[in-house]
Amino acid sequence: MSRTERKARPLTAESLSELALAYVSRFATSRAKLTRYLTRKLAERGWEGEGPPDVERLVTSMVGYGYVNDAAFAEIKARSLTRRGYGKRRVDAAIYQAGIAEPDRIAADELVDANRIMAALRLAERRRWGPYASEIEQDPAKRQKMLAAFLRAGHDHRLSRRVLDMAPGADVSLLDEG
Incomplete structure (x- = not known):
């Protein structure tokens, strides 16, 4: 054999x-x-x-024994995904898939909410869009694809549009919660 x-x-x-x-x-x-x-x-x-x-x-x-901790796992997963540029819906899906119950998600949800703008900007930076682009994208079809990518990454429509509408080289600190 x-x-x-x-x-x-x-x-x-x-x-x-x-x-x-x-x-x-x-x-x-x-x-x-x-x-x-x-x-x-x-x-x-x-x-x-x-x-x-x-x-x-x-x-x-x-x-x-402390080898498995759902709340800590959810927070680590949320931190990792937001750092990579993913939004709330995408992070929620990953945490749900891991089988994390609602009480253990609280800290992770708070972390995602607090870092939602940073995550959207990170995605824009990785893709060189919005304030990280070399020039404004004029083609409506390409802009629609860019918006779709933001939405697939779990970001809300309004924030995605605001990031994509920023001029290349714009001060990202001006992007507030408004």
């Missing part, structure tokens, strides 16, 4: 615990993501332990 044909050994309570510990030591994760990972591994490899596997108890123990 070749190496690729060899089937992995079924999981036991100890090996499932080791998998969980290895996963949380390598990746920042949420309860839901860890649960999905362990469930997937059980489906792939099977179960050899006594009784059914208690994935929820294992995940709860990882939370109890």
